[in-house]
Amino acid sequence: MKLAGKTAIITGASSGIGKAIAQDLDALGMNLVLTARSQDKLDQLAASLKNAKVVAAAVTDPDVPEKLVDFAIATFGQLDVVINNAGAMTVGSIEEVDIEAVCQMVRLNVESVYRLAYMAVRHFKQVGSGFLINTSSIAGLKTAPQYGAYNGTKHAVEAFTDALRMELAGTGIKVSAIAPGTVATNLYDHWSEDDKNYINSGGALQPEDIARCVRFVLEQPDHVLIPRMLAVPTNQPV
Numbered sequence: 001m002k003l004a005g006k007t008a009i010i011t012g013a014s015s016g017i018g019k020a021i022a023q024d025l026d027a028l029g030m031n032l033v034l035t036a037r038s039q040d041k042l043d044q045l046a047a048s049l050k051n052a053k054v055v056a057a058a059v060t061d062p063d064v065p066e067k068l069v070d071f072a073i074a075t076f077g078q079l080d081v082v083i084n085n086a087g088a089m090t091v092g093s094i095e096e097v098d099i100e101a102v103c104q105m106v107r108l109n110v111e112s113v114y115r116l117a118y119m120a121v122r123h124f125k126q127v128g129s130g131f132l133i134n135t136s137s138i139a140g141l142k143t144a145p146q147y148g149a150y151n152g153t154k155h156a157v158e159a160f161t162d163a164l165r166m167e168l169a170g171t172g173i174k175v176s177a178i179a180p181g182t183v184a185t186n187l188y189d190h191w192s193e194d195d196k197n198y199i200n201s202g203g204a205l206q207p208e209d210i211a212r213c214v215r216f217v218l219e220q221p222d223h224v225l226i227p228r229m230l231a232v233p234t235n236q237p238v
């Protein structure tokens with residue numbers, strides 16, 4: 001897809017991977033709708049970009065995905081790309097894991113991904129083109145003790161993405177999953193030092209590394225689709 005002049009929604013754009021994707025797609029001349037809960041961070045980011053608008057909202061609010069699609073079309077006249085990226089990571093032992101945080105993670109990592117994906121793809125079907133990218137994880141391809149709830153959310157994203165891709169074959173609409181290994185972001189801010197040391201034991205990618213993967217997937221010619229891109233730190237022993 002030629003990206004200059006096209007419009008993208010990016011969820012989880014206030015930090016980490018989403019912010020880096022926004023900076024990259026802005027440099028390619030895209031119009032952007034940036035969303036997350038932190039208005040101040042989004043405003044600061046948008047001010048540094050050429051053509052970005054901010055929608056500060058919790059994407060877990062069931063009304064928000066449809067509002068994002070409507071806002072993008074009303075503001076820029078078209079919607080071409082959706083980066084379904086917002087996510088959280090709660091892990092822990094059976095005895096200690098915070099079950100309420102797990103359920104909030106499921107709402108964010110799964111329910112809101114499904115809602116925005118269906119809204120976006122319904123629009124893409126009306127116009128006959130579009131590209132949906134869901135941020136998955138290496139944790140969507142493998143499992144680990146104490147990571148089960150997060151593994152489940154990202155396995156759901158992988159399965160959903162692959163099934164959508166097949167359902168949309170022949171429609172001109174593309175769907176891909178980006179599956180990072182460890183990336184240095186705020187995702188682990190609330191973790192214990194031991195857990196942080198474990199996840200970083202093979203080093204960490206930078207958010208810009210994942211943005212480059214997203215751009216590579218998006219920029220393929222019409223007849224090429226990369227259904228999943230897995231990118232891990234070279235020394236990650238997972």
Ligand SMILES: NC(=O)c1ccc[n+]([C@@H]2O[C@H](COP(=O)([O-])OP(=O)(O)OC[C@H]3O[C@@H](n4cnc5c(N)ncnc54)[C@H](OP(=O)(O)O)[C@@H]3O)[C@@H](O)[C@H]2O)c1
Pocket residue numbers: 011012013014015016017018035036037038039041057058059060085086087088089108135136137138179180181182183184185186187188
């Ligand atoms: N970092 C890694 O090692 C890694 C590896 C594999 C996959 N991933 C995936 O990459 C994606 C991005 O994560 P990240 O690593 O960039 O972490 P991050 O820096 O913590 O970014 C998470 C983003 O999600 C937003 N968010 C969180 N809860 C939200 C809610 N309820 N409603 C709307 N937005 C919400 C956050 O913004 P606000 O707080 O402002 O709302 C933030 O912009 C996630 O799906 C994550 O699972 C990360």
